[in-house]
Amino acid sequence: MTTVAFIGLGNMGSGMADNLVKNDYNVLAFDLSEAALAKAKDAGCTIAQSTEQAAAEADIVITMLPAGKHVKDIYSNQILASVREGTLLIDCSTIDVETAKSVSELAEKKGLKMLDAPVSGGVAAAAGGTLTFMVGGDADAFDKAHGVLSAMGKKIVHAGGHGAGQAAKICNNMLLGATMIATCESFQLAQKLGLDAQVFFDIASNASGQTWSMTTYCPVKGVGPQSPADNDFAGGFASALMLKDLGLAMQGAKDVNAQVPMGELAAKWFEMHCEEGNAGRDFSSIINRLA
Numbered sequence: 001m002t003t004v005a006f007i008g009l010g011n012m013g014s015g016m017a018d019n020l021v022k023n024d025y026n027v028l029a030f031d032l033s034e035a036a037l038a039k040a041k042d043a044g045c046t047i048a049q050s051t052e053q054a055a056a057e058a059d060i061v062i063t064m065l066p067a068g069k070h071v072k073d074i075y076s077n078q079i080l081a082s083v084r085e086g087t088l089l090i091d092c093s094t095i096d097v098e099t100a101k102s103v104s105e106l107a108e109k110k111g112l113k114m115l116d117a118p119v120s121g122g123v124a125a126a127a128g129g130t131l132t133f134m135v136g137g138d139a140d141a142f143d144k145a146h147g148v149l150s151a152m153g154k155k156i157v158h159a160g161g162h163g164a165g166q167a168a169k170i171c172n173n174m175l176l177g178a179t180m181i182a183t184c185e186s187f188q189l190a191q192k193l194g195l196d197a198q199v200f201f202d203i204a205s206n207a208s209g210q211t212w213s214m215t216t217y218c219p220v221k222g223v224g225p226q227s228p229a230d231n232d233f234a235g236g237f238a239s240a241l242m243l244k245d246l247g248l249a250m251q252g253a254k255d256v257n258a259q260v261p262m263g264e265l266a267a268k269w270f271e272m273h274c275e276e277g278n279a280g281r282d283f284s285s286i287i288n289r290l291a
Helices: 011-022 034-042 053-054 068-081 097-109 122-128 139-149 164-192 197-204 237-255 263-277 283-290
Strands: 002-009 026-030 059-061 088-091 113-116 131-136 154-161
Touching: 002 011, 002 053, 011 034, 011 122, 026 034, 026 053, 034 053, 053 068, 053 131, 059 068, 059 139, 059 154, 068 088, 068 097, 068 283, 088 097, 097 237, 113 139, 113 164, 122 131, 131 139, 131 164, 139 154, 154 164, 164 197, 164 237, 164 263, 164 283, 237 263, 237 283, 263 283
Parallel strands: 002 026, 002 059, 059 088, 088 113, 131 154
Antiparallel strands: 113 131
């Protein structure tokens, strides 16, 4: 049985680790939260006493951490010094491209294969095993990782070399943030012009204005498939996380001198939205700024 060390059991990581157990992986779990460890144990994970112990006993190490600084620290100071030869390293955190590349270079210097593999789909997809993985790294490592990633997701895409997974993730979420604001604007304008929200949905979802933000994740209560809008914007993808991803996109754009005016505007709007007390509410709640 393949042993996977899973480091980082937050809202996303806990569901991912659970699905590995369901798919017959031996999961060595570690997190700084005692509550997260208790939940992981109930799901069938073996609890490690430290990151180092989990990494030393694993065939594959998977990390799901808050930010690039955490990824760099844990790999530089704990994981790379503990793993065995041949261990595959997979970081599923959403971080900046440069940190992903630099940590992968550190791993390669030790003769280890590493992938950056951020995810899309949110907490529900993590729990349901239907995530999309955007993977950066060499083809051999990608092939080796495909099985374990498939235990947690439904679509596994090799985006390119080191950092390409992170690039794909932040570009995708910049597009998502901007189109959600545009979707919210359109519904607000339609209603103020006297058009029923359901009627507008029925028209636009089958016309050239169709977007994922409208047809799958409609920000208007009672319109379209069930979404956080139907639950007062609880759950889903927190506005603070969208702001984080937009910040990474802005950093990436600055690094390569790319022009992203709509991305910049979306980042400013989500920053204001979070400052107004909405950081924990789903990102589609930005429609309330237009009321």
